[in-house]
Amino acid sequence: MAPPITEEAFTTAELDVADEVGVELVRFVRLINKAKSQVAKQGPDGIERAAYAILFHLIHDGPQRTSKLAETLHAEISTISRQSSSLVQHGLVERQADPEDGRACLLAPTTEGLRVFEENRRQRNIWLATVLADWPEEDRDKLNELLNRLNTGIEQSIPQAADHVSAHGKGANE
Incomplete structure (x- = not known):
């Protein structure tokens, strides 16, 4: 099993971008939930x-x-x-x-x-x-490509997160 990745493995700029992505993902989930409601x-x-x-x-x-x-x-x-x-x-x-x-x-x-x-x-x-009607075709294609890439990355990281939790007996919020 690979050692868990720690915060020190990333630059401040990489963590700042991750934070911005996180904020947008939370916003996205809220908007999808609002649309569903x-x-x-x-x-x-x-x-x-x-x-x-x-x-x-x-x-x-x-x-x-x-x-x-x-x-x-x-x-x-x-x-x-x-x-x-x-x-x-x-x-x-x-x-x-x-x-x-x-x-x-x-x-x-x-x-x-x-x-x-x-x-x-x-x-x-x-x-x-x-x-997406007023988006250029290239932007729509790029969005689809990037969402696929993000979802694949999340799918691939889920077992690692579970391994990290089981190895340390703690969740991410503890």
Whole structure:
């Protein structure tokens, strides 16, 4: 395991830029949350907005057990169970026998679930296209490239942060 990176490894300028990025990321998350709150907590079909995260993961990652979804979404199994039951009742998700363990079931998107997902995605894309409409094409392309790079860096650093916490028995805020 590599030794943890400490503050001394960075110049003051690098830490200042990191602080500016952090401020903008906090602002970004707040604005996204505000935009989401402008949309009703219940979708037009009566489904909790939070339940769409389940549908997203089932479409992108394939059929899964409730426990795996809870782990992936950092949620309680009871919450995932309640939300997935609503998705099943609305015909967006179905329960299937787990081929590896017939006693367990997997959740999988239905054809209607795929349709609803694509409609939500279409609406999101229209909103983002509106936000970016007056940006030059090169800026839109660069934003996409940089967001991908940032997300990849965050994904790659998460295990290191977890290793650091487990090795030292403390979290970042302690």
